Amino acid sequence: MPTKPPIKVALVNDYEVVVTGLLHMFANYADRVRVVKLVAGREIRERVDIALYDSFGQPSADTPAVEGVLRNPLVARTVVYTWNFQQALVRRVTTDGVSGYLSKTLPAHALVHALEQVHAGKMVISPAPKAANPTGGNWPGREEGLSYRESEVIALITQGLPNAEIAQGMYLSPNSVKSYIRSAYRKMGVVRRSQAVSWGMRHGFSSDYIRFDPEDVQPDPDGS
Template identity: 80%
Template sequence: MHSKPPVRVALINDYEVVVTGLLHMFANYADRVQVVKLIAGREVRERVDIALFDSFGNLPADSPRIEAVLRNPLVGRTVIYTWNFQPALIERARQQGVSGYLSKTLPARALVAAIEEVHAGRVVVSPAPKAVSPSGGDWPGREEGLSYRESEVLALITHGLPNAEIAQGMYLSPNSVKSYIRSAYRKIGVARRSQAVAWGMRHGFSTDYVRLDPADVEPDPETG
């Protein structure tokens, strides 16, 4: 029997479907993990032991978002939950002060154990995944047959990122990005980028924070 108090964990991602998928992963571990579900787009506003930063729809180069979590005095430790295990990304995350770098291929029991290790004061980097096949959770487009990487590339396209920036941020070759785009387009039945963006907007690829009351979201420094 687990006698320690559960670790308080905030789930951070702008996509409601992603956060809900993580909630399901932790459902059988309520005695070990107490989840604080965030409304998409809000910062952590109550004290938590661990902030689990899900990387879906966020390029690793998007460090200001992670830095904001690290600076939040209500967050004990920050863990990145991702498929991208490029050594340079791991090293940068550790230099920023991240306490864990965990693979999305971890089964729920291993993810919970790693979170407990981080809470105990250890820096945990899980083994690099051999393939991108998340063990749990969810992502936009999954029900339409999109793979995780196809879905993430489509999310970034929906947000207006060009192929070169997607390739650089995801540490993929331009040809790999084009391959994911072609296969995604076939699955969703579009032929042009504008059609893909329109499809993405209709199928949950615009981040959920755009539906919040403006008072709940800090203004974008680029748009005021």
């Protein structure tokens, strides 16, 4: 009996440590999932069954970046991978055409199973997570003790976003954002925003220009 080919999945995120964590999660499922290498900040350039859009470092899961993936004719289906399960956000992105909305609290086997269901044509929406941190994967600042949400806030601060935009994009109250900032600052040993940005730049919170080796990617015809 012939076996099914693995699902071809593109990991869409501009942080090397995040993508590496996902690669480790899929490592034991090579017969079911084949990951496509990407260059940070560039469109997917080969046909894939699923684009797994990791929302880390994005102000929201309904950003223009998601719309760009949805419009890409080389992507059969798009799945958002996130901890943010505000119902208004879930409704918005699924209405826009996302085929799945998966929680970062899913263990690897459950994530692979969900992707297989999406590939089979089913809309898959995870239950809202009860825990704030994923069970697998990785994120900048984890080794320094930052929780996932603290790390997300520091990533957006490093990008230069003010608290109001962070709160709006993450669907958090301004007081919740301030609470995450205070707890993160204590762990980072900083007291000012400028210090936090400098710390973030030194600890992997600026998105990567090149995610994989340059030899893996053909240059653009115009040399850019």
